[in-house]
Amino acid sequence: MGNCSEESQAGKSEQADLQDITGNPPPPTSGTEVSSHDDTETATLPDLQEELLAAQDKYLRLAAEFENYKRRSQRDLSEAIKFANESLLKNLLPVIDNLERAIQCGKDAGLNNAVMDGIELTRKSFLETVEKLGLRQISSAGQAFDPSMHQAVAQVESSTLEPNMVVDEFQKGYFLHDRIARPAMVTVSKEPSS
Numbered sequence: 001m002g003n004c005s006e007e008s009q010a011g012k013s014e015q016a017d018l019q020d021i022t023g024n025p026p027p028p029t030s031g032t033e034v035s036s037h038d039d040t041e042t043a044t045l046p047d048l049q050e051e052l053l054a055a056q057d058k059y060l061r062l063a064a065e066f067e068n069y070k071r072r073s074q075r076d077l078s079e080a081i082k083f084a085n086e087s088l089l090k091n092l093l094p095v096i097d098n099l100e101r102a103i104q105c106g107k108d109a110g111l112n113n114a115v116m117d118g119i120e121l122t123r124k125s126f127l128e129t130v131e132k133l134g135l136r137q138i139s140s141a142g143q144a145f146d147p148s149m150h151q152a153v154a155q156v157e158s159s160t161l162e163p164n165m166v167v168d169e170f171q172k173g174y175f176l177h178d179r180i181a182r183p184a185m186v187t188v189s190k191e192p193s194s
Contacts, residue, residue: 082134082177083176083177083179085133085134086176086181089130089133089134089135089176089181090176090181090182092126092130093174093181093182095126096123096126096127096130096172097171097172099119099122099123099126100123100172102119103116103119103120103123106119134176134177135174135175135176135181136174136175137172137173137174137175138150138172138173138174138175138180138183138184140166140169140172140173140184140186141166141167141168141169142165142166143165143166144164144165144166145164145165145166145186145188148180148183149173149180149183149184150166150173150183150184150185150186150188151173151183151184151185151186152186152187152188153170153185153186153187154187154188155187155188155189155190156187156188156189156190157189157190157191157192157193158189158190158192159192161189162189163189163190163191164188164189164190165188165189166184166186166187166188166189167186167187167188167189168186168187169184169185169186169187170185170186170187171184171185172184173185
């Protein structure tokens with residue numbers, strides 16, 4: 001029996017040494033019962049439910065924010081792809097203008113030959129190619145003046161047209177998909193002076 005009390009004393013001494021070294025109480029031994037409730041860490045059921053609802057709300061908000069981020073990223077990527085050629089296409093507009101001027105000069109000079117036919121076919125083919133990339137002409141003649149699509153370079157008095165109608169077009173305007181790549185340079189009608 002004395003041996004058992006010596007072992008008990010030695011065990012208590014080891015536990016005291018562990019507490020001194022770590023600063024924490026030693027883990028319970030098999031002979032001691034562990035309390036399942038700690039007064040400082042107990043939480044009531046309503047508190048836990050409130051925490052759960054707050055965590056669920058936070059999760060739902062984060063999930064919605066992430067979905068919005070994915071949609072926004074996808075939209076930005078598709079816009080970047082859609083308008084990736086914008087600079088190139090804008091630089092090609094003077095080429096189209098020059099082809100149209102060459103055709104107009106040929107008509108004014110009364111030329112009707114294979115060279116003129118070739119220029120017209122080249123212009124037509126060129127326009128078809130850039131239309132595949134989203135560039136299309138703005139039709140202006142006879143339309144109401146729209147400052148978002150037209151740039152007025154002159155005004156002429158007209159008794160046959162209502163005021164602010166496009167009379168003539170100096171330079172064609174172009175859309176790139178749904179944006180204005182270049183406004184049309186136009187002459188606009190105004191009321192005749194009395």
